[in-house]
Structure formats: C-alpha cells, structure tokens
Amino acid sequence: MTRRAVVFDFGGVVFRWQPLQLLQQVLPQHAGDAAASQSLAERIFQGFRLGSDWAAFDRGTVGTDELVTRIAARTGLAADDVRAVVEAVPPHLEVQSGTLALMRSLREARHPLYYLSNMPAPYADYLERHHEFLTWFEAGLFSARVGLIKPEPAIFRRAELDFGIDPARSLFIDDHAGNIDAARAAGWRALHFTGATDCEAVLRQQGWL
The missing domain is CATH 3.40.50.1000 (HAD superfamily/HAD-like)
Known part of the structure; x- marks a missing residue:
C-alpha cells in the first residue's frame, strides 16, 4: 500500500532563494538598483524556463564550466563575473x-x-x-x-x-x-x-x- x-x-x-539580493551582493556594479537587478536576473537565469541554460544545469546536461561559457557569451558579461554568481549560489541557500x-x-x-x-x-x-x-x-x-x-x-x-x-x-x-x-x-x-x-x-x- x-x-x-x-x-x-x-x-x-x-x-532561501533571493536572486536579486544575491546579484546585488556579488555584482553590485551591474545590479545597482531594483530595476537593474531584475534585468540582470532575467539575463542570467532566464526565469529557469525549460530550454534555458540554467534549466540544462538543473537537468545535469551542462556542467559549471559550460554554463559559465554559455551565459557569458549570451549576456556579454565577463566569464569571471558569471562564475562568481554561479559559485555564490550554494552558500546563499x-x-x-x-x-x-x-x-x-x-x-x-x-x-x-x-x-x-x-x-x-x-x-x-x-x-x-x-x-x-x-x-x-x-x-x-x-x-x-x-x-x-x-x-x-x-x-x-x-x-x-x-x-x-x-x-x-x-x-x-x-x-x-x-x-x-x-x-x-x-x-x-x-x-x-x-x-x-x-x-x-x-x-x-x-x-x-
């Protein structure tokens, strides 16, 4: 039964999962206010939609290095900045x-x-x-x-x-x-x-x- x-x-x-706060802490130069933080979150996380880079990371078909490369290429952000965000998530939780x-x-x-x-x-x-x-x-x-x-x-x-x-x-x-x-x-x-x-x-x- x-x-x-x-x-x-x-x-x-x-x-806890507060992506705007996370971005303001890790990339203050790109997330100086609420509007900039929201825009940056959408560019990086893409709403975690199916088919997005982060969804592939969640699914296990993309590793950290490839995720960083994809997001940097798509957003124009420096790879080091993207990696800083990716690596900041676990302690944020x-x-x-x-x-x-x-x-x-x-x-x-x-x-x-x-x-x-x-x-x-x-x-x-x-x-x-x-x-x-x-x-x-x-x-x-x-x-x-x-x-x-x-x-x-x-x-x-x-x-x-x-x-x-x-x-x-x-x-x-x-x-x-x-x-x-x-x-x-x-x-x-x-x-x-x-x-x-x-x-x-x-x-x-x-x-x-």
Whole structure:
C-alpha cells in the first residue's frame, strides 16, 4: 500500500532563494538598483524556463564550466563575473528557520518527509555536505541526478514511484505556481508556498498537524 507523505521543494521553500539580493551582493556594479537587478536576473537565469541554460544545469546536461561559457557569451558579461554568481549560489541557500520548524513538527506527527528539487549536481552535493537535517527525509530527488526537471510530468511520476507514496493522499509544497499546476495535473495534491506561517496554517486546517 502506498503511503501518505509531505514532499518539499528546496529552493524558496526549505532554503532561501533571493536572486536579486544575491546579484546585488556579488555584482553590485551591474545590479545597482531594483530595476537593474531584475534585468540582470532575467539575463542570467532566464526565469529557469525549460530550454534555458540554467534549466540544462538543473537537468545535469551542462556542467559549471559550460554554463559559465554559455551565459557569458549570451549576456556579454565577463566569464569571471558569471562564475562568481554561479559559485555564490550554494552558500546563499540558507535554511529558512520557519520551514525547518514546520518540518520538525511534521516529523513529530510521524509524517514521512521527502524532497523534490530542481538542483544542479554541485549544489546538491554542497547541501548534503553542509546540512545534517537532510537525514530527516526518507528519500528525495535532485533533478540533475535523474535527468528530469520540474515542471515536466515525468519527474512527478518518477518521484511517485521512487518514494512509494500515493500522490492523491500526499502533499507537495513548492513556491513556483507552474510547478504546483504541473503537480496537480499529474494527480498530486499540491500547496503553493508563500511563507512558513501560511503553510503551517493550511497544514493544520488539512489535519497534518
């Protein structure tokens, strides 16, 4: 019998992800104000859209060096500046204390925890080395290790089979509306994450806590 569980996205849910702040810190000469930061983020990250350079990095088909070369060629930024951004991401992904407390409460309520994250291989390695609480999760999928990325339907099917859970009885939590829509289309229950406080309120309302 498949199980009921809670499945977390990582970036923007479990870990901080504030790309404009990141760019302002790493490349202040190019991100001097909000408008410049937003423009730079779009040029570098391309909204993480399917088919983008960063999506290929998430999928594991492009490594760090090739990613830097691609972005530098496409944007006109110096390769050293692009590499500085790429290498600054892992330490930027700080744990969000509210989500950590929420996961602790779910564990105390004996709900199995899993993760489903679009994450390049070097970033996944970094998170595993630096965060002992990842052992709280029964299992998880990093996109680069399976060659699939959200919002593709195949990654939700892969997670369902690998985790051995019933997606219609489980809950997937993600901060990107497109991923929520894709999960629901794949038969998952899904919650759009806007903050730990609101997330906890919904979980209590739904009887998880």
